[in-house]
Amino acid sequence: MATPSTVSSRLDRGIDLVRSFLDDLPDLADEWGKLAEAPRVSLSLEWDHLMADYLTELDEHYRSGEMGPGQIAEYKLLLGRLKEVLPIINRLNLYRPPISLDG
């Protein structure tokens, strides 16, 4: 059974994973066309995983009130970053965030 600390750690990890990829996404987008097929596909699939699984789970916990104040602040920053990179997401035809970005 998941304890509150286990859930909290999981949410921290999810926020970190999405944020880490977002931090590199603008520069990665500039070099997207230079990537070989295999790494380009792998990174696209990883993005799919982040959006479909990690972001969805974060949003569920956010909407249900299960995030701590610090996590809420970080999650809202994440939503803001996702809004900023929507043009990149659209340009690269990546998996769109399947949740509302209006925190």
Place this chain on the structure above:
Amino acid sequence: MPGGTTRPLKARVARDAPVAAGTLIEPEGLILVAATQARQLTPGELAGVLAHVARDGFDPARNVPATGLSGDQWEGQILRGRQDFITSAARHYLRHVVRGQEWPDGTTLDRYEESIRRVVINPRSGAFTSRYDGQWQLGIVRRSGEYQGHGGFEWILVEYRIGIERWVTAFQPSEGLQFIRSPRRSDVRWLRRPR
């Protein structure tokens, strides 16, 4: 094959033997047969395809940027994100096992790759074909079970790409398998449902 990147498929007896261009590799040919609905594969054919896929593994080229992995340590060095290039196996291991903890604590790279092979050949795993970024891929899914770590999800997915003839990913998607809804993916067809 319509759309996207395609490569001539080359038959071979051994992995690196020289071959005549344009001849289909039997396992990849069968995946195409199934993907394009030319006919259904027999259980024996599917088992043979999966055994082939299990053997191929990740691409060993060191050509994958360490995007999102800044600060992680690999082979004695601290990675600088996209400025560093690592192998596909290393990237997936660092991302999904070390950082993501999707696999249990203490899982080594070898154990991670072995778990992938086990998922691929497990007769209870589901298998589907789809077109991703214009090229056919074979996906295999199984409940994560004993392979689910603190950060893991309910399933394990492995995807194999025609033309590259390698695994292109292995991670743990959540219930519902929503990753399939990527706009880069189309023509999903189940060859065998997971049991």
